[in-house]
Amino acid sequence: MTEQEKATVHALTTELETRCMGRYLIDLPKDIRTFGDSFIEGVTFEAIPASKAEFLQNISAREANLNSLVNLAGGYRVLYEHGVVPAIADSYYFVSLESPKGQSSDMPRIVEAYRWDRGYQIKLQSEATDMVNSVYVRENKGTPYGIHGELINDVPEKKRLVFGLLGRVEGRDEATIPTVPGVCFLGGFLHGSAGEKEDLSGQYYLRDKQDVNFVLETTSFIHEKTTLLQRGDSINDALKERNGHTVRKGVVDLPGMQAEEWLMAGTTYLYIPGHHFVLEANSKTGSALTPLVELDLDNGDILPDDWQGDPPRKASLTEKEVVALWDAVSRTLRPRPNGF
Incomplete structure (x- = not known):
């Protein structure tokens, strides 16, 4: 050299x-x-630095945004559920239509949950499907091009999965190296033994x-x-x-x-x-x-x-x-x- x-x-x-x-x-x-x-058990993990005040502002803004959206394709609801995640401090969740503006069916849903911890806003998100409470299914079931077979609603299951993971996650700066079993991701750490997903x-x-x-x-x-x-x-x-x-x-x-x-x-x-x-x-x-x-x-x-x-x-x-x-x-x- x-x-x-x-x-x-x-x-x-x-x-x-x-x-x-x-x-x-x-x-x-x-x-x-x-x-x-970061994807763990089919759930997307994201974390950004934020003060607690910024976290609360971001949650309010997200709720206002979901409430303001209008589904142009079928007139479907956009926000289905929201509230505090049970037994987890500084947390909130939303269940909403997957593609709010142009979604032609109200079956695909998104479960997203947020937690503030150690100076980080942590977001977990998973896709879900609700055919049981779907207006589209109710209007099209039995038609030649409609819905046939068993109706699926895995929203409760996906909520349990996301909430369970949210309870094990914490904020983490890049200089912090954990000493217990778990997974590092950018801005956070998920406690737990190694998994297959x-x-x-x-x-x-x-x-x-x-x-x-x-x-x-x-x-x-x-x-x-x-x-x-x-x-x-x-x-x-x-x-x-x-x-x-x-x-x-x-x-x-x-x-x-x-x-x-x-x-x-x-x-x-x-x-x-x-x-x-x-x-x-x-x-x-x-x-x-x-x-x-x-x-x-x-x-x-x-x-x-x-x-x-x-x-x-x-x-x-x-x-x-x-x-x-x-x-x-x-x-x-x-x-x-x-x-x-």
């Missing part, structure tokens, strides 16, 4: 901070922007180099038929399409798991030379206790949704820099102690 490359790598890797995603830990550069998606991801963009980002995903219900290295033919075909080449590939021993990596260079989706590095563990054994884990690093590629201005004309890091960053970060990936 040149002296400039050494300085860049030193600045990126000397102050790594531990982050928790799912039931795993990883050490990442200090100055990053974080995004995330956990799908979480975190995206981490370097603030001053936003074409450089890590993605860490853990999924407890995917079982691949092949490992990363066994998918070499399809990977090599993709590299040919992008005028790319393999920088490095092989087996990687990590704490508590054996992984495989494939480091690639080629033309990115921004149409510039860049890199895509992949590490994969538990490919064939995905389960609650050994979830499929994938870590990606892109250089000169995917930009955050709120990117402003023209795309970069070249990748922020050289090949030597991005490999050094990858080696510093990827080797810190490990299961969180007592996480499962």
Whole structure:
């Protein structure tokens, strides 16, 4: 490496901070922007920083918004239920029409529940169906193109699921690393033993180099038929399409798991030379206790949704820099102690 490359790598890797995603830990550069998606037992988890006053204002605004919406397709109600979640402090829930303005049937519903805890507004949401109390079903049952068979109403079941999860969730800043079993997601933590329906991801963009980002995903219900290295033919075909080449590939021993990596260079989706590095563990054994884990690093590629201005004309890091960053970060990936 040149002296400039050494300085860049030193600045990126000397102050790594531990982050928790799912039931795993990883050490990442200090100055990053974080995004995330979390689905547990079919429920979407979201959390944003908010004071208690802001939380109450947001709940009032949400209720007013749902009450103001008019279903133009069938004249159906939009808000069906709302109120405090029983036995959970600083909580509220709504049951509403799934697509309020244009929904052509009143069967699809959304159950959403909110909780304020430790400076975070936490939202859980699940889809539901109510055919029993549906005006559409009542008006169309028995017609040639209407509803036939058993009528389903899983709203009560979905409410129990969402409320149960809401009672186990708490707010969490990124610097807080839990010491008890549970799942980390952006802005929160769900207490509990490992389950078979956990799908979480975190995206981490370097603030001053936003074409450089890590993605860490853990999924407890995917079982691949092949490992990363066994998918070499399809990977090599993709590299040919992008005028790319393999920088490095092989087996990687990590704490508590054996992984495989494939480091690639080629033309990115921004149409510039860049890199895509992949590490994969538990490919064939995905389960609650050994979830499929994938870590990606892109250089000169995917930009955050709120990117402003023209795309970069070249990748922020050289090949030597991005490999050094990858080696510093990827080797810190490990299961969180007592996480499962």
